[in-house]
Amino acid sequence: MITFANRLQTVQEYYFSKKLREVRQLAAEGNPIINMGIGSPDLQPPKSVLKAIQDSLTETGAHKYQSYQGLPEFRNAIANFYKNKYNVAVNPDSEILPLMGSKEGIMHISLAFLNEGDKVLIPNPGYPTYSSVTNLIGASPVFYNLDAGNEWQPNFEELEKLDLSNVKLMWINYPHMPTGARGLEETYKKLIAFGKKHHIIIVNDNPYSFILNEKPRSILQVEGAKDIALELNSLSKSFNMAGWRVGKLIGNSTFLKEVLKVKTQMDSGMFYGIQKGAIKALELENSWFSDQDKIYRKRQQLIFELADILECNYDKNATGMFVWAKLPNGKSSEGMVDDLLYNKNIFVAPGSIFGSQGEGYIRFSLCIPETQIKEAITRF
Known part of the structure; x- marks a missing residue:
């Protein structure tokens, strides 16, 4: 009988590796999934x-x-x-x-x-x-x-x-x-x-x-x-x-x-x-970063609209390529994620996967075209 290393008992498969299989399966079944869960840039390199x-x-x-x-x-x-x-x-x-x-x-x-x-x-x-x-x-x-x-x-x-x-x-x-x-x-x-x-x-x-x-x-x-x-x-x-x-x-x-x-x-x-x-x-000039920011800023504003629809609170001055949003009282992270996925075909990340202090939050990625964020908004 083959046994595996004991160290593997200390970890589980990475959340996104497992959850994205489910998301891909839903898409393969014809569901119009909008994936705003992953921070993988969709824009082209210079x-x-x-x-x-x-x-x-x-x-x-x-x-x-x-x-x-x-x-x-x-x-x-x-x-x-x-x-x-x-x-x-x-x-x-x-x-x-x-x-x-x-x-x-x-x-x-x-x-x-x-x-x-x-x-x-x-x-x-x-x-x-x-x-x-x-x-x-x-x-x-x-x-x-x-x-x-x-x-x-x-x-x-x-x-x-x-x-x-x-x-x-x-x-x-x-x-x-x-x-x-x-x-x-x-x-x-x-x-x-x-x-x-x-x-x-x-x-x-x-x-x-x-x-x-x-x-x-x-x-x-x-x-x-x-x-x-x-x-x-x-x-x-x-x-x-x-x-x-x-x-x-x-x-x-x-x-x-x-x-x-x-x-x-x-x-x-x-x-x-x-x-x-x-x-x-x-070696690129700072204009590269400012041009990227213009794109991300527009997307961020649309994500704010979506977060408002969900009655979430968020920091408008936050940096990076995500929007970290606090859910209304009583709503769980994974419960909200599954509700959005199964009922609106929208995938976001649950804050709970980042630790116990992330429970009650969800995370939106800005690595998604404006057209898809607008489409997500129309689903409400």
Whole structure:
């Protein structure tokens, strides 16, 4: 009899993997499903980026294995991007590690720093992969609550009351998914001080900072941040390149060397052409982001109309590519999601999948054409 690894008992299949099968089945049966549950950009990458990857295909060595640390010109482009957009200086030779998507980085970082029995601070609500990977590693999640009353920022008084003796990592995610809350300068400063005090590595997952956000921030802007912090970033959302799987890990060179030990066991380098396209994306002017924002802003206004119909409350100043909406009292997240799916053929994400603090909320994606949002509105 074949038995499976015990670690699989600590996790379930990712919610969207399972639920989207149901959504696809309903669509296959002829139901006019409008999917506004997933944050997968539907817009095209920049034309110059597509041309760069096309032109690269015939270059000498384009189809060979590539360096685990990426092309030097790719790392230089990342360093220039951080300097120009965040005013953060990073060494392209030692403080940048390209990744095949930042989701990969969550696993790499966890494998590099965590032993069985270690603890990890994880936001509630937050990205479910933080806790799933923690469980797979054999470490223990310790959830810290975020709430609207505190602008979805960590409550440091509550954090200090926890037993932090075995905590090795703390995941943060600003601009925050799913709520769209901005990362505040004061929050970043407190996080760096907290990490240094308790010898906890602070990891900021930062893929949304250029979507509906006039003041992009990096935790590495804080003085001394590199001593204790790492930052994950990605081209998936900002440049409509989710399927390309281009991410990067920025920070302390000593930390990155350890993460590289893990990465070199799990892939054989990023495809040359994808790196060439990524370089071109990172060199784009700010007008690219403002043009994208015009599209997302129009969609956001329509989602607000839909949320109003459902008698939801929401933050009009939130950032990122989602609208986080609080349901009327007494309505459950998954109950509302199923009601919309089965009765209106509209799929949205239940807030409960992001943690107990997400119960009573639903999340709309802005990765859907205006025409479909308008169609959803007419169904009411």
